[in-house]
Amino acid sequence: MQITLAGQGEALLLLHGFPDSAKLWRKMIPGLVDAGFQVIAPDQRGFGETTAPAKVADYSIDRIAVDAIALLDTLGIERAGLVGHDWGAVIGWRLAADHPERFSGFVALSVGHPKATLRAGFRQKLKSWYFLLFLLRGIGEAVVRAADFKALGWMTRQDPEMVNWRRDLSRPGRLTAGMNWYRANIAALSKADFPPARIPVLGLIGSADVALGTEQMRDSADYADVSFRCEVIEGAGHWLPLSAAAAIEPKIVGFLKSVR
Template sequence: MSADFPIRNSFTNRGLTLSYLDSAPGDTERPVVLFLHGFPDTAEMWQAQIQFMHDAGYRCLAPDTIGCGHSQIAPKLADYNARTIIEDSVALMDQLGITKADVVGHDWGAALAWLLTAWHPERVRRLVAMSVGHPSAYAKSGLEQKLAGWYIAFFTLGALAERLLLGSGRFSLRRVFGSHPEMDEVMSRVSQPGRLRAALRIYRASLVTALLKTHPRVTVPTLGIYSRGDVFLVESQMRNSEKWVDGPWRLEIVNGGHWIPLEQPDYVNAQLKEHFIDA
């Protein structure tokens, strides 16, 4: 991927400057796919998928979630609520004159993709959710998932968590998420002033919204992808997501770890082709 592809651009919403990658700025003829990243990633994680889908004739958009990547750090905890963040994606589509898009999400990006599709079904054609299942399925996945997601409670501990995560001990980010294939880049990025706190705030602002609130059912064709080696998530929270999908549902189980788009880009691209292009 060349240095000037995809194009980095920005827009303003909520009085904040939000960054996004765009593979075909101004092209109104291509169908659109919207990629949503999770923690501790940015829009850059989707480079392999952006190249593949652009070559297949799509316009690819990948926003940096508020406070992440090149997006502005917001001042208030409430600014990072998941329901508020999905409205940033709707605002991006509105400002670009895009009526409907295919949506892909991983990790927190998958949770955002589920919520975007549930609350704005008229804006989503098809959905791909990787690693994280429907928020209600996740909330009901039991003790095994709570143990696997122990770090979430840790992340809510404010300055203490931030200090330990940037350190070198057993609770450092490098240890907790040591399986991330680009950990050096992650540490360099979140070590910048305010960036780790901003990235963590989606956990602190959104757990009640995502897990305890009732959300509309998903009505669009949906593909869930789960990896057997994911130490942070159990299979049932993805498998049981079917209970909250009224549209066509397909589940794919793959070997590998949590970071599916980065670890297995060719596999992910093949799944996107089948679900979006060949459908």
């Protein structure tokens, strides 16, 4: 596993999602270090410079959550703050439910609790249409890769990060690895038994998120046993750590310092 480590102080684990790597956090790491955190930002399975297993099952939520706990164990860290974006937020919700003793608080960026997303209604289902494409093995890859990743650019509204995504996903097996996160977990996300968080949670979502509506984040309050607060970042899109770093960083720092 490739890991970015920076700073000293209270440990803070940052988990990215699709189609990113630890580079997602590059604009926030200096500020988080200055705020007194030791930042731990891994490239998760299949992304960045971390290995990409071939089997779909290797990308299950439970297995990737084990990666996070194993990383803390390897570094000798008993307790940390937790921030997750996109699929990293889904992993964060699982960690906040299953390992409350290891985390002081959790900041969910863009993605609310899976049960809240599941019940969010027809508008959210329309926003999640790309799930169906990614589930089609071979077809999903062909569509997204065609014409130099033109479809991915359209789906992400030509986000400036496309230059990094295109380079990373062009490597052999990496686009399939990213889509395998969807293929391995669609059944689990569709079930009604995803457990609630057992640590304090702060949910942050952009009002212009292309993939997720604010409702699914606000309704996550129903699946947080300790405490939950939701804030909408007006005008911000999906990739908050890149496009809204200055807005969300003080919120993250303030929340984590209040619960540690």
